[in-house]
Amino acid sequence: MGNTFGRLFRISTWGESHGGGVGVTIDGVPPHLPLAVEDIQAELARRRPGQSRIVTPRNEADAAEILSGVVDGLTVGTPVAVLVRNKDHRSGDYDTNAVAYRPSHADATYDAKYGTRAVAGGGRSSARETIGRVAGGAVAKKMLAAYAGVEIVGYVQRVLDVELTDVDHATVAEADVEANMIRCPHPPTAERMIDLVDGIRRTGNSVGGVVEVVARNVPAGLGSPVFDKLEADLAKACMSLPASKGFEVGSGFDGTRLTGFDHNDPFRLDADGRTRAASNRSGGIQGGIANGETIVLRVAFKPTSTIGRVQQTVTRGGVETELRGKGRHDPCVLPRAVPMVEAMVALVLADALMAQVAQCELLPRPPGGVGAPNPLGPAAVAGSVLAAKQAALRAAAAAAAAAQAAAAGGGGEGAAAAAAEPEPAL
Template identity: 60%
Template sequence: MPNSFGKNFTISTWGESHGAGVGVVIDGCPPNLPITADEIQVELDRRRPGQSDIVTPRKEEDRVEIISGIFEGKTTGTPIAMLVRNADHRSSAYSEMKDKFRPSHADFTYQSKFGIRDHAGGGRSSARETIGRVAAGAIAKKILASAGVEIRAFVTRIQDIAAPESALENFPAAADVEATAIRCPHGETAAKMIERIKAVRSEGDSVGGVIRCRVRGIPAGLGEPVFDRLEADLGKAMLSLPATKGFEVGSGFGGTLLKGSEHNDLFEVRDGKTRTVTNRSGGIQGGISNGEEIFFNVAFKPTATILQLQKTVDVQGNATELMGKGRHDACVLPRAVPIVEAMAALVLVDHWMRQNAQNGTFRF
């Protein structure tokens, strides 16, 4: 189904931006995993609106309610249902969008596909749908952490402002990522990024950028040949996120500038294990993890809804103009960081379970 993701560890999200609430149902979670609503809330707080002066001012606490699947602080092995109620939605700001299509938004394509759409807040096309992903991802991250896996996403570029690669060589500490509102671990660059976002917001405009995700602790052997390659499923997960326009793993597009002799990751035995000298493969070879750190980049476009008058057409096909309204992020990247982490965790848990089901080699 199009609202579900995963094969062994599956999630189904539901709800609209301006409806009563949004949520997720998780199936396939192992029993006896200790988990609390507070642990899930930590991740939701990183995603929620109104958390800083560079994100949307919409005031939502995004308090998670666990409906089923957790008993006395532990998962039961049955479906886990979680709900977050919408509180601060102002549908009147979208009344003009009922008949006019927002440029670069999903209004026209949803109307073309279904013949009907929820114009208030964009309905299912709103990034508010990702609440369910983050809530589910919190549980997936907890499962992976029990096996010593760490996932860290962070902003590396906003428009043309990029953190120097020399400052990104080491796996960043969570505290360094969370030290600023932009979630870039390089303080000097982070300050410039924040200044840029505030400047474009004052003009009613928006900017995009790049998020990098690094994963360490994944053993060799996760992933499937051909269609369900690990990087293919990671790419699908990331490109399913609102506003994403690009995905690259390892050397990515930059690798096309190298010769094979320059790009190949040579093998060696280090500390009694087969390792690679370099990691241009990004921890994945032949669609299967090789035990090295997995890393990839995700590109996010500028927020589509801007507070400027733009040309468009209405549902009757007439030329018209539209001024964006509502409360929107001038840059989605700060709040997208925990969403990228969540989707990475969901992919990795699912593949971990698939590997164990087929070969019995990895257990949590």
């Protein structure tokens, strides 16, 4: 139980850190989406172990194989299955751990739950499980970009007490994030973070921090009240990541220090007459529904629990003892958590976009009122982007039919009929 996430765009991940491999089955992917293994590999490369000196030295290429759901470079609407084989596991490192519980690690609670132990590399609780999420998120990102122009950018906002402030959420770019090994888009702050992790790594200790993610061009209207509010789904998605301990959207916990007057995001009309929020303390979500502004969220990750320092613990047989963690571990999970959080955000938004189209974009909205045109958001939004796309496709099909009819010598009649065909309601 608990290995499947999403309603319409749905992933099921499987596999353990030291088993044959890990992967994902992605169900609900729309047909006709261009998808290459490189799309998935690019995201997995950002997540993989061994990518720099400040992450776990376990050396995996994490080479993905797409087993199903893609024909001639296009999805076909059937489940997309992705497999990554484990290559560099050293289970002998875990002999001591098999006896004693690692302090604050999931191996104690897995034992409490299942009454069995699969401690090598963390078993199913290992960060290796996130390969399936990142692969699924890569597909979700492609779909979101193709159908609604969504951009998702994550970065390390804080490591221990080294903090990035004043990020421009409208312009922060993946290229700047990927320019250094800690994934912080501000080079001087990145340097300080890297020095900090380097220092802690040498002492066999670990540190945590905060990943911030922005999602731009998110269509207004995404999110389903009441239990499936967008921030509720995002919180669940992000808090399901290994080592996550906190979630905030918009002003988050700090917003409680303001009064309503100072906290509200006043509305104004933009140059196109659309309703926009003048500030973004809501973090792009009001009432559990995207308001069309940039979604901004933060996820707190604890310091890695397996450390190379002696700490008190107990054995499975109930004897107090001491344990020094062995194996190859991240002194700080933050740089590799960036693509993981992005993936979880993409999965939630893809699911919400499909739900929005299924429920609210099928029929034209009545003239006037809130729905026509949807007044919220810069992209004004799922409806119009999808509608524009559909209209362009219909126009292209009509033009092709007209050209075909003309070439067949059928004359202007067929061509005119094809071109004049009324647009079906979305």
